[in-house]
Structure formats: C-alpha cells, structure tokens
Amino acid sequence: MEKMCKEELKQLIRSTNFAVIELGLYLDTHPTSACALTKYHNLKNTLKDAIAVYEKNYGPLSIYGVKCEEEWTWVNEPWPWQEGGSC
Numbered sequence: 001m002e003k004m005c006k007e008e009l010k011q012l013i014r015s016t017n018f019a020v021i022e023l024g025l026y027l028d029t030h031p032t033s034a035c036a037l038t039k040y041h042n043l044k045n046t047l048k049d050a051i052a053v054y055e056k057n058y059g060p061l062s063i064y065g066v067k068c069e070e071e072w073t074w075v076n077e078p079w080p081w082q083e084g085g086s087c
Contacts, residue, residue, distance in 0.1 A: 001053050009054045013061070016047040 023040040
C-alpha cells in the first residue's frame with residue numbers, strides 16, 4: 001500500500017469502503033455469518049490502513065483525519081472536494 005500512487009489509494013479506499021458498508025448491511029440480516037464477519041473485519045482493517053497511508057502522504061480525507069493539536073488546520077489547504085484538494 002505504501003507504494004501506491006494517490007489515484008490507486010483513492011480507488012482502494014472507495015471500493016473497500018463500499019464493501020465494508022455492504023457487508024455491514026448483509027450482517028444486519030445475517031448476524032451469525034462467521035464468513036461475512038471475518039471478511040468485514042479484514043476489509044475494515046484494509047480500509048483503516050489505506051486511509052492512514054493516504055492521509056500521511058496527501059492530507060486528510062475528512063475532518064476525522066485532521067491533525068489539530070495546536071490549531072484547526074482543515075481550512076489551510078483546499079478541501080478534498082475542491083480543485084487541488086486531497087480527493
């Protein structure tokens with residue numbers, strides 16, 4: 001994951017996020033599916049790792065990734081949905 005370019009990371013994050021949400025919905029109706037639960041945890045960890053790599057290299061994807069110990073830095077750069085932003 002560390003060697004993926006920005007676009008590859010974004011695609012991995014989008015597709016993995018979709019799969020995590022879908023598996024969560026599946027688990028709502030099949031809560032005892034051990035296979036689905038295992039896949040959910042694996043994909044959730046992949047998503048968490050991919051977001052961490054992306055934010056380390058390209059900045060926050062959302063307000064949850066902002067490093068704000070001393071000041072609110074979210075407004076210092078273009079937001080992810082703006083031209084030149086992290087997304």
